Amino acid sequence: MSSLDLGIIGNGTYGALIDKWARIVWCCLPRLDGDPVFYDLLNKGPDGSEPPDENAPDQGFWSIEIENAASSRQFYRPNTAILVTELTDRDGNAIEIxxxxxxxxxxxxxxxxxxxxxxVRPLAGSPRIRIRLRPGFNYGAQAPSITRGSHHxxxxxxxxxxxxxxxxxxxxLLDETIFxxxxxxxxxxGPDETLTGGVEETAREFEERTEDYWRRWVRRLALPLEWQQAVIRAAITLKLCCYEETGAIVAALTTSIPEMADSERNWDYRFCWLRDAFFVIRALNSLAEVETMENYLRYLGNIVGSAEEGHLQPVYGIGLETRLDEHIVxxxxxxxxxxxxRRGNQAYEHFQHDVYGNVILAASQSFFDERLLQRATMADFERYEKVGERAYAMHAEPDAGMWELRTRARVHTSSSVMCWAACDRLARIAEHLGLMERARHWRRLADEIHATICKRAWNEELGAFTESFEGDQFDAxxxxxxxxxxxxxxxPRFQSTLLAIEKSLRRGQHMFRYATADDFGVPGNAFNICTFWYIDALAxxxxxxxxxxxxxxxLACRNSLGLLSEDIDPATGELWGNYPQTYSLVGIINAAMRLSRKWEDQV
Known part of the structure; x- marks a missing residue:
């Protein structure tokens, strides 16, 4: 059976997932949300712990196989997005891919x-290999037409x-012959274009220059003293989840990896959730990587500029698409x-009021950061004020909440808190810009929302804030x-709420989103970002x-390449949910930055 012990490669245009036997099992083209040309991850592919079966009639993958494969070793070149797989056969012959x-x-x-x-190159002995290149189109419905040229x-x-x-x-190659x-x-x-140079020299140049690029990119990061390799791998992978043509950031590269076994909690995450994207840029900003934020703010500016009456969807397509109609493949x-x-995501239709806070929080730094090539303007502030007005209007209205409940609406406390954050940050921005009348306006609205939350979300009997107004349950x-x-x-109110959440949602070393039944029953796996929020709260x-x-x-639950998906089975430590999950990688960075010993204490 398939596993999520997968490497990721990409460059800000597309991404691909590769298993430990060097099989490309997932790759959407021509962009991150495109048609999966390689789709074996969702096609009941072979057991990822065993070498590929040469007789398996599977499709939607690209493998470079060593005959009589016995073992594999996979790793990234240090501080790069270049993935290396070493395959060894039963006689000790070996290759490197x-x-x-x-x-x-x-x-x-x-x-x-x-x-x-x-x-691919020989490493030891006299290896024999076979190449199986089997792309498909329209989610595996159609095989391609194949034509042969002189060298292509x-x-x-x-x-x-x-x-x-x-x-x-x-x-x-075409006959899948062992040689x-x-x-x-x-x-x-790549594209149907003729190479300007020879294949070998072009590949070598691309490899050398790509390796140099990533090493220099990592060199600029402001890393914590501890857990540096974990942070570097998380940061590079977050960068690979950015679609740089527009500035969008996808929540994950995959669709329909279940949150838990046989749960039907299978969603398409190849889109830009404004909530997730805010946390991504904030994590990268903490490492002094501001380019992603600048690109994302271009994307966000386009969304806010076209928002009718300030209404924002929680999720958009990476090309600013507003309709993400959900279909079963x-x-x-x-x-x-x-x-x-699933292809598409119904969440675009939801009302999730926390989105307004996430948008303003993401934009706030552009008004304060002197490093940015393009600082936010007064016109930008006026556009974001429309978002703030919508946040105020919605702060006590029912919504689907950040967990995107499909059949139940409540006034979720976390959504209302984010509406407060929108007004609070607008007050700070206005004061920074010298707009004192607007600062007083937004401070008044923020204070009103704050008082409402403290009154309606606080449960005196439980001695804690609850997940919804007048509620009696908790969520992370x-x-x-x-x-x-x-x-x-x-x-004391936060500390008592933390204790209540621990009692209700902690399972071993993991934290659940909530513990009550939703549209698909009671959740069975922990949501990784919630565990990281818990770590932050403890600190x-x-x-x-x-x-x-x-x-x-x-960190010990990460796969062999240091990556995480969305969910973890708290009993077994197995990864579930879409992969690689940006939220989870953000958690690694944030926790390391908060918990690491200081450089000045060590060197």
Whole structure:
């Protein structure tokens, strides 16, 4: 059965997932939310712990296999997005496969083509290999038309074509023949365009320049003293989840990986949730990586500029699409056969009022940060004020909440807190701009929302804030009250709420979103970002040793390449949910930055 022990490569245009046997099992083209040309992850592919079965009639993958495979070793080149897989056969013969997406500066701009490069070379002995390249189109419904050139193969379907240029024997590739690997081979798959140089020299140049780019990018990061490798891998992966043409940030690269086994909690996360994106840019900003924020603010400005009466959806397409109609894909059985496979996400129709706070929080830094190439203007402030007015209007209205409940609406406390954050930050921005009348206006609205939350979300009998107004349940979103400065961590009300959340939602070292039944029953797996919120809350109230212990335990749940999905089975530690999950990677960065010893205390 498939697993989420997968590497990711990408360059800000597209992304691909590769298993430990060097099979590309997921890759959407021509962009992050496109048609999965390689889709074996959702096609009941082989057991990721075993070498591929040469007789398996599966489709939607690209493998470079060593005959009689016995073991594999996979790792990233240090401080890069270049993935290396070493395969060894039963007799000790070995090969190395290097996978990457070109990304580097060319002619004073980032060169990031829709191109995937695979380089394979013998490492030991006399290895024999086979190449199986089996793309598909329309979510596996159609096979491509294939034409052969002198040194390339063309895969075509319905106006979209991919060209593979290679110095490998095309006959062996097309017939999937096993042959002796005596010299390095390179494969460059991308748009149907002729290479300007030779295959080997082009692949080598792309690899060298891509490696140099990522090493220099990492060098600029302001890292914590501890857990540096975990932070670096999380930061690079967050960067790969950015669609840089527009500035959008996807929540994950995949669709329909279940939140738990046979739960039907299968969603398409290849879109830009304004909530998730805010947390991404804030985490990267903490590492002094502001370019992603600048790109995202371009995207956000387009959304806010076209918002009618200040209304915002919680999620948009990466090309600013507003309709993300949800459909069931009948042609794919799903991860481990656990369908349904969904394309699109109904959440675009939801009312989730926390979105207004997330938008203003994301935009706030652009009014204060002197490093930015393009600072926010007065016109920007006026546009964001419309968002704030909507936040005020909605702060005590029912919504689907941040957990996107599909059949139940309440006045969710976390949504109202974010509406307060919108008004609070607008007051601060106005004061910074010298607009004292507007500052007083927004402070008055923020204070009103604050008082409403303290009155209606506080349950005197339970001695804690609850997940909804006049409620008696808890959710992990309440932990954000301290993170957005709604309430001080030292406030007895926050500390008693933290204790209530621990009692209700903690399972071992993991935290659940909530513990009550929703549209699909009672949740069975922990939501990783909630555990990180819990770690943050513990640190804020002075329980640092506990926070460090839990942080170390969740780091141990990462896969072999240091990555996390959305959910974890608290009993087994197995990863579930869409992958790689930006929220979870944000948690790694935030926890490390908060808990790490200071540089000045060590060096």
């Amino acid at each position: 290097c996978d990457f997406s070109p990304r580097f500066t060319r002619r004073e701009r980032i060169f990031q083509p829709m191109t995937l490069v695979r380089r 193969v063309r895969f075509f379907h319905s106006g979209f074509a991919l060209r593979l240029s290679t110095n490998a024997p095309l006959t062996y 002796n690997l005596t010299n390095p081979l390179s494969f460059i798959m 009948e042609t794919l059985p799903g991860y481990r056969g656990m369908g349904p496979v 979103g309440l932990l954000l009250m301290a993170e957005v400065n709604f309430i001080r961590p030292s406030d 804020r109230v002075g329980r640092t040793d506990e926070a460090r212990e839990i942080f170390e335990s969740i």
